[in-house]
Amino acid sequence: MSDVLGTSTTEQNNNVVFDRIGMTFQTDAGATQAVANVSGTIPDGKFVSVIGPSGCGKSTLLDMVGGILKPTQGSVSIDGELVTGPRRDTAMVFQEDSTLHWRSVLDNVAFGLEIQGVSKVDRNDRARRMIDLVGLRGFEDHRPGQLSGGMKQRVAIARALAVEPRVLLMDEPFGALDQQTRQFIGRELLRIWERTQNRVLFITHDIQEAVYLSDEVWVMSARPSIVKEIVNIDLPRPRPEGTHALPRFRELEEHLWNLVKVEAEKTLGPGALLA
Amino acid sequence: MSTPQIAVKTKHLGAGSVWRRPTFVQWFIIVALLVVLEAATRTGLIVPTLMVPPSEILTRLASIVPTSEFAEDATRTLTTILFAFAIGVAVGIPLGVFLWRIPAAGRILEPFIVTGYAMPTLLFYPILLAVMGLNAGPIILIAATMSLIPIALTTMIALNSIKPILHKLANSVNASPAQYYLKVLFPAATPLVFPGIRLGFIYAVIGTIAMEFILAAQGIGFRAGLYYRELNVSDMWAYIVVVVVVSVVVNGVLTWLEKRIRRDML
Numbered sequence: 308m309s310d311v312l313g314t315s316t317t318e319q320n321n322n323v324v325f326d327r328i329g330m331t332f333q334t335d336a337g338a339t340q341a342v343a344n345v346s347g348t349i350p351d352g353k354f355v356s357v358i359g360p361s362g363c364g365k366s367t368l369l370d371m372v373g374g375i376l377k378p379t380q381g382s383v384s385i386d387g388e389l390v391t392g393p394r395r396d397t398a399m400v401f402q403e404d405s406t407l408h409w410r411s412v413l414d415n416v417a418f419g420l421e422i423q424g425v426s427k428v429d430r431n432d433r434a435r436r437m438i439d440l441v442g443l444r445g446f447e448d449h450r451p452g453q454l455s456g457g458m459k460q461r462v463a464i465a466r467a468l469a470v471e472p473r474v475l476l477m478d479e480p481f482g483a484l485d486q487q488t489r490q491f492i493g494r495e496l497l498r499i500w501e502r503t504q505n506r507v508l509f510i511t512h513d514i515q516e517a518v519y520l521s522d523e524v525w526v527m528s529a530r531p532s533i534v535k536e537i538v539n540i541d542l543p544r545p546r547p548e549g550t551h552a553l554p555r556f557r558e559l560e561e562h563l564w565n566l567v568k569v570e571a572e573k574t575l576g577p578g579a580l581l582a
Numbered sequence: 583m584s585t586p587q588i589a590v591k592t593k594h595l596g597a598g599s600v601w602r603r604p605t606f607v608q609w610f611i612i613v614a615l616l617v618v619l620e621a622a623t624r625t626g627l628i629v630p631t632l633m634v635p636p637s638e639i640l641t642r643l644a645s646i647v648p649t650s651e652f653a654e655d656a657t658r659t660l661t662t663i664l665f666a667f668a669i670g671v672a673v674g675i676p677l678g679v680f681l682w683r684i685p686a687a688g689r690i691l692e693p694f695i696v697t698g699y700a701m702p703t704l705l706f707y708p709i710l711l712a713v714m715g716l717n718a719g720p721i722i723l724i725a726a727t728m729s730l731i732p733i734a735l736t737t738m739i740a741l742n743s744i745k746p747i748l749h750k751l752a753n754s755v756n757a758s759p760a761q762y763y764l765k766v767l768f769p770a771a772t773p774l775v776f777p778g779i780r781l782g783f784i785y786a787v788i789g790t791i792a793m794e795f796i797l798a799a800q801g802i803g804f805r806a807g808l809y810y811r812e813l814n815v816s817d818m819w820a821y822i823v824v825v826v827v828v829s830v831v832v833n834g835v836l837t838w839l840e841k842r843i844r845r846d847m848l
Contacts, residue, residue: 401751403745405750407766409769423755
């Protein structure tokens with residue numbers, strides 16, 4: 308471990324590095340270890356997805372990168388700097404609707420910039436560009452209440468992108484959407500990501516989605532979670548609509564499914580998935 | 583095949599009929615009530631020691647309202663109400679935030695506050711009069727107490743009902759405490775707090791008028807009480823009408839404000 312930290316400083320300067328990170332929650336029932344000893348690197352410009360059985364601490368991992376949870380063991384660093392709290396160069400998108408219902412779409416998208424103290428002219432200008440990027444032009448003055456679930460998630464994505472994050476953290480952002488909207492927004496996200504080229508850490512429990520979007524898929528084990536395997540997704544980019552039908556896609560999907568199945572059975576009991 | 587049936591039903595009352603408009607029906611009820619009261623008082627069905635004809639109340643009003651005495655009474659009552667309400671808001675909202683922020687304090691204090699809500703606080707009025715003297719002080723104190731309780735409770739409930747994801751969002755963008763309160767918590771809570779503020783205002787009005795009625799040196803409630811005790815029925819009713827008009831106007835303003843806020847916020 309120490310030679311990784313010692314020898315590859317230049318490489319590390321453009322990476323998100325997890326160094327033996329762990330999280331133990333103190334509850335009434337005692338200590339619960341949600342995440343144990345996760346090490347890994349998200350290289351610059353890479354799209355990394357994390358999959359694993361439910362309750363395996365995927366969201367905990369993401370919250371630690373976002374600086375809203377402090378790890379109890381180890382550390383996370385972004386571009387060589389230790390994460391000690393929420394940073395300006397990270398932005399989060401959640402599964403639940405996190406739009407502010409009293410604000411217009413424009414003011415929602417500009418929210419992160421407003422908190423950072425960016426002037427009204429500048430932030431509206433940037434917010435408008437993000438609204439264009441996520442395909443919501445014409446809805447600037449609408450309230451979230453007038454939008455569909457998929458559109459609200461686009462607002463949340465635009466808000467995250469508006470601060471021009473170097474790391475985009477997405478916690479099952481399409482989890483609450485229907486299958487069609489999900490695939491459509493997934494394609495949109497790829498298109499946007501190909502333009503912005505920032506790092507993405509994407510939590511999902513949808514294996515197909517993980518394969519389609521990612522450069523790497525990290526499979527987490529059941530609690531206490533470690534990264535069990537890092538699967539390199541060697542599908543060519545850009546990935547057009549037919550990508551799902553490629554034999555290699557099927558292979559990767561099956562491989563990941565087998566990995567996840569073993570872990571899910573540990574949580575749910577053997578044979579649970581056969582019933 | 584339900585559509586033709588609905589069409590028939592609509593036709594029954596007439597699509598454009600004035601009777602389908604609530605405001606028209608409401609005004610009709612008011613006018614009808616006045617006519618009935620006028621008739622009942624004039625025929626002696628309601629004896630003059632209880633009520634005089636509405637038309638007579640109106641003529642009394644017309645001569646009372648321009649006097650300087652009325653202006654002083656009205657000013658006293660309105661300033662008392664506004665003071666009590668201002669204290670209710672200034673204490674009630676921070677109290678509600680405190681009860682929400684420190685849940686243990688909330689659990690301990692909530693029964694006391696709810697009891698305070700149910701208790702007729704005005705029973706303490708004579709004691710306060712003895713301590714503070716016959717001025718607006720005791721009235722403001724009691725009306726403010728009555729006013730702050732619903733404001734504090736709804737503030738706490740509104741803050742508790744904010745979706746946890748909004749706290750997480752504020753945290754993730756690294757909002758300062760001031761930004762967190764001003765840009766997330768208060769706007770999110772406002773539509774739910776407003777009914778409590780409205781109730782707080784109504785309580786300030788009720789508290790003020792009721793205590794003036796019991797004992798005071800000045801004020802609209804005091805005049806109504808004075809004429810009640812002097813058996814001056816027409817002047818007593820004139821002041822009751824003033825109270826009713828003030829309540830209706832205030833309620834109208836609050837309803838309008840609430841609608842505006844809800845439209846802007848939701």
